[in-house]
Amino acid sequence: MTEENQKKVDILSLSLKEIEDIILLLGEKKFRAKQIWQWLHIKKVRNFDKMSNLSAQFRNKLSNAFCIKSLIISKRLASDIDNTVKYLYELPDGNHIETVLMEYNHGYSLCVSTQVGCKMGCKFCASTIAGFKRNLEPSEILLQIYETERDSGKKVSSIVLMGIGEPLDNFENVIKFLEILSDKDGSNMSLRHVSLSTCGIVPRIYDLADKNYGLTLSISLHATTNATRGEIMPVNNKYNINELITACKYYLRKTGRRISFEYALINGVNDSMEQAVQLSKLLRGMQSHVNIIPINKIKEHKFTSDRKSAKRFQEYLIDLGVNATVRRTLGSDIDAACGQLRRDYEI
C-alpha cells in the first residue's frame, strides 16, 4: 500500500453508521452512505471510480478521504485428499496470514485468521512459533472472506475464527468485524453461522456473552488438570480451568448456546480413561459438545496421536454420557489443518 493510502481512513473497517457520520461532515446526504456500503459489501468493488451512482466529484472526495484495502494472494495450495484450499495472503503492510476454505456436506466453511502471529504460546501450535506481530483490522478479517469467495467462485456459508491468532486477544476488531459481517444492508450473515475459538481469555468470554450474538463458542480445553493444561497452554497460568469453566457456564446461561470444547488428543499426555472421567466431571450439566482432534503434526514438536486413540477416547466419553465427536481432519497434506497455520510460511 502506498504511503499516501496509509494515511487515509480504512473504509472497510467502518460501520455504516460511521460512514454516515463522515459523509455528513463531507457535506453530502446521509443516504449516500448506504449506497457506498452496498458497493463495498454487496458488489464488493475495490475502487471508488466503480461507484457509478455517485458523482465524479463525490467519488473524488471519497478517494481523498478513504482507502479500500485489499489482500494479495501470495500462494494458493489445493489439497489432493479433499477439496480444502489454503490461501497465503499478503496484507497491505507486507505481513502474511493464512486462510483455509473447506468443503462440507452443508456447504463451504472458511477458517479466518484474526492476528498476524499469536502470543499465546500453546506448545503444540505452529501459529505461535514466529511470535506475534500485530492485530488484524476488521477489514483484514473481512477481506479474507471477500477475496476467497472472489478467487474460488464459491459462496462461503459459515465462518470459523480458528485461523492464526487468538480472536479474544483482538476483541474490539473482532467485534467490529462481526457487526459488519452481520449488517442487514451488507453481507447479512447470521452470526449463528460463525464459530469463535478461544484458548480461554476469561474476561473477554464474559464480554462476548453479554453481546449475545448467537455465535458458537469453542473452547480450546485440551486438558483436564491445571498441571497438564498449564504445561501445554501458558494461558492457563493466567486463567485456570475453574475460572474458564465458570465463564463458560455464564456464556451458556446468558446466550442459551451450547459450547463446543476442543480437545486435541496427544498420546500419553491427555488421552487416558482417567482424563476422560475428569473431563466428564468438568462438563457436567453444561449440554456441551466435545470435539476430539488427533493432534496434527508440526515439525517443531514431537507430539503424536492417531484416529484409533481418538476413537477410543470418544468411546470413553460417550460411555460417561458426554456428547463427543472426532473431528474430520481436512487439508493435512497442505499444512492447513488445526494448528498448522503460520504467518511466516518459510519458517
Ligand code: SAH
Ligand atoms: N487461538 C484460538 C484460535 C485458534 S483455533 C484458540 O486457541 O482456540 C485453532 C484450534 O486448533 C485450537 O483449538 C487449537 O488449540 C488447535 N490446535 C493448535 N495446534 C494444533 C495441533 N497441532 N493439532 C490439533 N489442533 C491444534
